[in-house]
Every structure is written in C-alpha cells, then in structure tokens.
Amino acid sequence: MNWANIGWWVAYACIAIVLQSRAPGLDFLLPGFILAIQERNGAQFLWVAVFFLLLQEGMGNMAFGGTLLWYALAVFLFRLGHNLFEAESFLFIFLLSGCLGVTHYLVFSIMAGLQGIPVHPQTLMDESVFQALFTPFLWRLAHYSRRFIHREDRA
Numbered sequence: 001m002n003w004a005n006i007g008w009w010v011a012y013a014c015i016a017i018v019l020q021s022r023a024p025g026l027d028f029l030l031p032g033f034i035l036a037i038q039e040r041n042g043a044q045f046l047w048v049a050v051f052f053l054l055l056q057e058g059m060g061n062m063a064f065g066g067t068l069l070w071y072a073l074a075v076f077l078f079r080l081g082h083n084l085f086e087a088e089s090f091l092f093i094f095l096l097s098g099c100l101g102v103t104h105y106l107v108f109s110i111m112a113g114l115q116g117i118p119v120h121p122q123t124l125m126d127e128s129v130f131q132a133l134f135t136p137f138l139w140r141l142a143h144y145s146r147r148f149i150h151r152e153d154r155a
Helices: 003-022 030-038 042-059 066-081 090-115 121-154
Strands: none
Touching: 003 030, 003 042, 003 121, 030 042, 030 066, 030 090, 030 121, 042 066, 066 090, 090 121
16 A cells, blocks of 8 residues: 555545534445445455444444444445446445445344444434435545546556
8 A cells, every 4th residue: 555545545534534423323434445345455455444443433332343243244245246236336336325224224223222222213214324325425426536546556
C-alpha cells in the first residue's frame, strides 16, 4: 500500500465517522468495506477490515460482536453474489445492500435482545431500510474517488 492509498482510507474513515455521528444507527463504513472486498487485495482488505471493525465496535453501545457478525455476513453475501453478477455493477451493489439491510435488522435485533438492550422495532426497521438505500450511492461515490488513487498507482 502506498501513502496515497493509506491517506484515502484514513480520509474515508474520518468522513464516515463524522457522517455516522450525524446519523446514529447507520454504518457509513460499510460501503468502504465493500469496496475493500472488491479490490481483491488481501493485505489491504485485512487492514481495512480490522480498522473498520475496531472503529465500529468502539463507537457503538453494544458489546463486541454485532458488527463482526454483520461484516462477516457482508463478505459471505458478496462472495455468493459476485459469482452471479459483475462485482462492480450498481445492480449487484444495490441487491447486496438490500440483503445487508435485512441482515442489519436481524443481527442487531438479536444482539440487542441478547444484551438486554431495549430496541424499537420500527426504528431499527427504518435504519435498516435507510442503510440498504444509501449504501449503493455512497459506494458509488467512494468507488469513483478510488479511481484517482489507482490511476496514481499505474503512473
């Protein structure tokens, strides 16, 4: 990884943290996580995954594990779907985001129940739907901005 690449990931994480502080319950790091999976760079994915997991688990109010489970499902669903669709197509990301919206609701309602945290099902449903709808657009923006980093790598 070069310095421009590292700088991009740090800048993305900072922007995602600010956005997440404005909209609690939503995961603005997820589109970047999906992008890291797509780039098929094992070392980069490992570092990004650990960095994002530590950030998410540290910022949340639940015990450790909810985000880990959700991100593991994201990897599983991505691997399952990229065999059927072009991995960088907007349609694939839109379908993946819809599936992740459903898993968001399931994972966090189960985790909240296990931890005795009261959850309002309608609020969690709204967060899950919004997560499913905004993820493809934020992914597209992040994907577009990554092209400038990759252009520098080729030069």
